[in-house]
Amino acid sequence: MSLLLLLWITCVPCVSTTPVLGPSERTQTGGSAAAAVASGLGEGQRLLSRAKRGWVWNQMFVLEEFSGPDPILVGRLHTDLDVGGRNIKYVLAGEGAGTIFAINELTGDIHAMKRLDREEKAEYTLTAQVVNADTDEPLEPPSEFIIKVQDINDNPPQFIEGPYRASVPEMSAVGTPVTRVTATDADDPVYGNSAKLIYSILEGQPYFSVDPNSATIKIALHGMDREMREEYLVVIQAKDMGGHSGGLSGTTTVTVTLTDINDNPPKFSKSLYEFTIPEDLPIGKMGGKVKANDRDIGDNAKSTYNIIEGDDQGMFEIITDSQTQEGILRLKKPLDYETRRAYTLKVEATNVRSEPGSGGPFRDTATVKIVVDDSDEPPIFSKPVYSLEVNENAPINTVIGMVAARDPDSTGSQVRYFIDRHTDMERQFNINADDGKITLAKPLDRETDMWHNITVTAMEVRNHSQISRAIVAIRVMDINDNAPEFANEYEAFLCENGKPGQVIQTVSAVDKDDPVQGHSFNYRLVPEMLNNPNFTIKKNPGERERGNQQKLVIQ
Numbered sequence: 001m002s003l004l005l006l007l008w009i010t011c012v013p014c015v016s017t018t019p020v021l022g023p024s025e026r027t028q029t030g031g032s033a034a035a036a037v038a039s040g041l042g043e044g045q046r047l048l049s050r051a052k053r054g055w056v057w058n059q060m061f062v063l064e065e066f067s068g069p070d071p072i073l074v075g076r077l078h079t080d081l082d083v084g085g086r087n088i089k090y091v092l093a094g095e096g097a098g099t100i101f102a103i104n105e106l107t108g109d110i111h112a113m114k115r116l117d118r119e120e121k122a123e124y125t126l127t128a129q130v131v132n133a134d135t136d137e138p139l140e141p142p143s144e145f146i147i148k149v150q151d152i153n154d155n156p157p158q159f160i161e162g163p164y165r166a167s168v169p170e171m172s173a174v175g176t177p178v179t180r181v182t183a184t185d186a187d188d189p190v191y192g193n194s195a196k197l198i199y200s201i202l203e204g205q206p207y208f209s210v211d212p213n214s215a216t217i218k219i220a221l222h223g224m225d226r227e228m229r230e231e232y233l234v235v236i237q238a239k240d241m242g243g244h245s246g247g248l249s250g251t252t253t254v255t256v257t258l259t260d261i262n263d264n265p266p267k268f269s270k271s272l273y274e275f276t277i278p279e280d281l282p283i284g285k286m287g288g289k290v291k292a293n294d295r296d297i298g299d300n301a302k303s304t305y306n307i308i309e310g311d312d313q314g315m316f317e318i319i320t321d322s323q324t325q326e327g328i329l330r331l332k333k334p335l336d337y338e339t340r341r342a343y344t345l346k347v348e349a350t351n352v353r354s355e356p357g358s359g360g361p362f363r364d365t366a367t368v369k370i371v372v373d374d375s376d377e378p379p380i381f382s383k384p385v386y387s388l389e390v391n392e393n394a395p396i397n398t399v400i401g402m403v404a405a406r407d408p409d410s411t412g413s414q415v416r417y418f419i420d421r422h423t424d425m426e427r428q429f430n431i432n433a434d435d436g437k438i439t440l441a442k443p444l445d446r447e448t449d450m451w452h453n454i455t456v457t458a459m460e461v462r463n464h465s466q467i468s469r470a471i472v473a474i475r476v477m478d479i480n481d482n483a484p485e486f487a488n489e490y491e492a493f494l495c496e497n498g499k500p501g502q503v504i505q506t507v508s509a510v511d512k513d514d515p516v517q518g519h520s521f522n523y524r525l526v527p528e529m530l531n532n533p534n535f536t537i538k539k540n541p542g543e544r545e546r547g548n549q550q551k552l553v554i555q
Contacts, residue, residue, distance in 0.1 A: 060110070060147045064118040065154055074101065074147060077108030079130045081139055089133040093142070094126030101126065101147065105133075110147075118149040119186045151188035153248060157197050157238035159183045162252030168219065170226035170258040176219040178208065178256055183215070183238035198243030202251065204234030212243070217254060226258040227295045262300035265362030266292035266349040273368045275329070279337040280375040287316070290327040292349035292364055301325065302352040308365070309346035316370075318347060329368065337374040338408055344369050379405040379415045379458040381470040386456075388438065391477045392446040400429070403436040403470055405458035413460040420455035420469070428452060429474070438472065446476040484509040504535070 060075040077090050089105035092098070101124070103110050108128075129142040159181060166179035187194035199215040201208060209220040217234060234254040241247030268290065275288035294301035305318045305327030315335070318327045327347060345368040354360025381403060388401035407413040417436045419429060429452070430441045436456070452474040460466040492505035507523070523537050 060145060061150045062112050062116060062147055064116050064149045064152055066112070067115055071102070071111035071113050074110045074112050077103070077110065077128050079108075079140060081130055082108075087133045088130050088139060091129045091131050091136075092126060093129070094144075095124040096147075097126055100124070103128070116149045118151045118188065119155060121149065122188075123148045151191045151194055153187055153192070153194040153241060153246075155186040155194075156248035157183040157185045157240055157250040159236075159238065159250060159252035162254075164252065164254040165257070166217070166254055167257045167259050169261050170224055171261060171263060172219050172224070174219055174222050178217045178219065179254065180214065180216045181210075181236055181252060181254060183250060183252070185238075185240050187240065193242045193244070193247075194240055196242045197238045197240055200237050200239070200243070202235040202237050204232060204254075204256075207232055208234050208256065210236055217256075224258060225263075226260050227264065230258055232256045232258075260297045260300050262296055262351060262353050262355045262360065262362070264295040264300075266294045266301075266303045266351060266364050268292045268349065268364050268366040271366055273366060274371070275368065276371045276373050277331070277335065278373045278375050279335040280377070281331050281335060283331050283334065286328055286330055287370065288329045288368070289321075290318075290329065290347060290349075290366060290368065291325070292327070292366075294325075294351070299353050300351070303349040304352060306348050306350070307345050308348045310344050315343065316345065329370075335372050337372045341372050341374075342370065343372075374409060377408045378466040378468045379460060380408050381405045381458060381468060384470060386470060386472045388472060388474045389477050390440060390444065390474060391479055392444045393479045394440055394444065396440055396443070398440045400438045400440060400474060401472075402438060403431075403456050403458075403472060405436070405468060405470070407460055407466075413462045413466075415458050416461055418457045418459065420457055423453065423455040429454060431456060438474075444476050446478045450476055452476070486510075 062072060062074045066072050079088070081088055090103050090108040091105070092101060092103040092110065097103075100112065100114050100116070101110055102113050124147045125144065126147060127142045127144050129138055130140045131138050161182065164179060164181055168176060168178045181199075183197055183199070185195040185197060189195040198212050199210050200212065201210045201217075205220070207219075207221045207224060208217055210217050215236070215238070217236070232255070234256055235251055236254060237249050237251045239247045239249040269292075273288065273290050277287040281287060290305065292303050292305075294303065302320075303325060304320050307316060307318055313333065315331065315333045316329055317332050318329050320326075321328055327349065329347075346365055347368055348363055348365045350363040351361040354362070382405070383403075386401065386403055390398065390400045394400075403417065405415050405417070407415060416433045417431050418433065419431050419438075421427065426442065428440070428442050428444070430439050431437065432439070436458075438456075454472050454474070456470050456472050458468045458470070487508045487510055490505055490507055494504050498504075509523075525535065525537055
């Protein structure tokens, strides 16, 4: 015996069945099951029988999400044993039997009792069997079949990974890929077009386009400049049913940021900068600042500064402030208002980075005019050290010499002179406050002090805080104002048998006057011995080397 299946593929509002051809066909013999196909069968409708054996009805279909008031008929089972008044019944087992699917024991009709969702479960495997209605004894072997849940387009596309963020360099060529988005559809990708997606752009034109099949977003407009607009919001739609009318859709957003390239040169905020710098500005201190602005950002906006004209003497330098990107103009050598009162420099700002093929690096120039401000400088002596000479017997008020200082400022203030009394505690000297003449105030004694080192101060009349100092070294010149003195007191002894020419005593003398080792003395016997023929005094031939010695000899 064989079980005959009557199948319905349920589609609202009609019901249909689909046969599946088995591996062989053979002529039906006595007692075999006959396959029947019903289209729109209702109660009492005629069954169409075939004489051939071999149709295999292994699938049934039920439409998902069916929400009618009554259970939906999925299909009908029938056996050739079901003739006359035989006491049989149909039994259903397997996935969902008795809960989701129910069978009419008498007619073999299978109904879906619940609303089905293909996205939760796409098919159910069940077993049908004919048994004795009284004893439940199987009358035929069980037959396995599948009920497939037929998809309807009930799920819109979804962008699981959205919203998206992407970036692309500014000025990219048309057609440059930006990013790719992906939507998924829970509907059946095999059956129909419920999961066939087509992409389109809802917002973001004319700047961007999207490939309808790959969902790749591309640049659509030439010359997109970050400095004009940095960020764009693109809305992408995915629509199923191949994009046709009636399809479901989903959207996502893509925030596209244009990244910077070095496409803008530095530009000085002014073509001419003017600074006034005091002439006493310390070396290394700032004299002014310049700034070249760049519309780019990051490293593309960084510049270095250089002086390219007008500073042949190397008076200035310019460095880059890494925080503010300003050019700091600093002094390298001392300024002198009286020598040069103005400078005109040409400075250049150059981008640190350049784009390949851009012909860079980009640069810009500006003019810097510097005016040197006259500062009140202290007087300047004609010499840092003066050397003067005076005889030790010079009378009081003798002019020893003079010093001279001038005010280097353009106004040329009058200068007055003073002696620092800490260097002339004895007040040995005076100075004329107006002309700088130094005179003797007290008698000198070379034998007491051979040198006098005094400090002279020059002060501006109009600004007493502006002073300068100079050293005056005064040498006291010797005069012959000291008599020679014997180095010792001598006492000589002579034997009575002394011989003529015999040296009795050698004497020497010293003189406090200059030169210490260079005096030449004349010696003679005291008057009371001049007429004594027994003694005479002779000059030592090596007197200068021996310290002016004389010999007393016997005649």
